[in-house]
Amino acid sequence: MSPEIIALARKHFQENDRHFYRHIAGIQIKDFEKPQKTDLYHSIVRVILGQQLSTKAAHTIYQRFLTLFKDSYPWPTRLIKISNEALRAQGVSRQKAGYLRNVAQFFLERQWTTEDVIQMEDDYLIEQLTSIKGVGTWTVQMLLMFTLGRQDILPVDDLGIQKGIKKIYSIEFTGKQLKNEMIRIASSWSPYRTIGCMYLWRFADGGEPIK
Numbered sequence: 001m002s003p004e005i006i007a008l009a010r011k012h013f014q015e016n017d018r019h020f021y022r023h024i025a026g027i028q029i030k031d032f033e034k035p036q037k038t039d040l041y042h043s044i045v046r047v048i049l050g051q052q053l054s055t056k057a058a059h060t061i062y063q064r065f066l067t068l069f070k071d072s073y074p075w076p077t078r079l080i081k082i083s084n085e086a087l088r089a090q091g092v093s094r095q096k097a098g099y100l101r102n103v104a105q106f107f108l109e110r111q112w113t114t115e116d117v118i119q120m121e122d123d124y125l126i127e128q129l130t131s132i133k134g135v136g137t138w139t140v141q142m143l144l145m146f147t148l149g150r151q152d153i154l155p156v157d158d159l160g161i162q163k164g165i166k167k168i169y170s171i172e173f174t175g176k177q178l179k180n181e182m183i184r185i186a187s188s189w190s191p192y193r194t195i196g197c198m199y200l201w202r203f204a205d206g207g208e209p210i211k
Contacts, residue, residue: 001151001195009151009192016188023168023207024199040117041107043147044129045074047139048099049092064090076104099134106132122150145194152191156182164200167209 001009006029013021049065050058066072068082068090080101087097106129117125122144129140141155155161156179165171165182173181189196 001149001198005151005192006195009189009195012192013189013196017185020168020185020189020196020199023203023209027199027202027207029195029198029202038114038117038148040112040143040147041076041103042074043143044103044132044135044139045079045100047143048096048103048134051096061091065092074100074104076108079104080108096134099132102132102134117148122153145197151194154183154186154193154197158197160204161197161200164202164204164207167207168200168203170209 010021010025013024046062049062053061065087066074068086069075069078082097084094084097087100088094092100110128120128125144125148126137126140129135129143130137138155138157141153141158144150145153145155162178162182165185166178169181169185171178171181186193186196
């Protein structure tokens, strides 16, 4: 998000949830711009390759994976034809190989353009992309936030966001009750819930509740 959008969000929080604003007023978050060209397919492929791996290991596997493609781009028409053995040789597990083919098949069937994706609503993208075996709601929400730059996303399953909101609002319950309360609290942050989450991540790492 640009500095201008972050400033608008802070003003919105101050006017609509003063308790939240008091806790995050002194926190600085880095602005991030939406990429000029959004490649949702490629982003999902990279996320799957990096699942349950350290950042360093994920980068290594990703670079090895790209060597399977002549121009270092994992075209879906090529990806669905690569054998498990060839993928395994580059460090990709059999399960992830299956997930990658699912993603490739999905995008081959739909032929979405960048403009198509830009016009799609958040809920529609979540519904469509989570129909791919191997792609969960949290993964899609992260892509919406950081690949597509959508500014009103609330990943209630994210442990860091849960931790931050529990600290600020002195919440002790967990599970579905917690998630419902998160949705209720963050409703006043809309249309800037993504930015609210960025503050929650920072607050979870060291912020202290204000009495």
